[in-house]
Amino acid sequence: MLGLLINDIEQKEVEYLLKRELEELLMDLEDHRIDHLVKRAMRERYRILFQLFRRVASEQECLKYMPKRTKNE
Known part of the structure; x- marks a missing residue:
């Protein structure tokens, strides 16, 4: 496990970038022109970024970006 020590301003900046x-x-x-294989990789990236976002954002902010369940999940 790794730790990270940041101040309030840095936390807000990380939160902003992740959002x-x-x-x-x-x-x-939502773009229908993007191939489904690329979208699968994008969904995986979204999950990883959302996990990071949960660590710096409030519960209310997290609810706005909660990943939606798909048929496969």
């Missing part, structure tokens, strides 16, 4: 990346992935996942 932007999650929003971009959500937008791209």
Whole structure:
């Protein structure tokens, strides 16, 4: 296990960056032109980023970006 010591300003910056990346992935996942294999990799990246986001964001913020369940899950 690794630890990270950051101040409040750095926490807000990390939260902001993760939110932007999650929003971009959500937008791209809805694009029908993107191949399903690429979308699978994007969903995996989303899960990883969301796990990081949970560590720095409030519960209310996390609810906004909660990954939706698909038929396969």
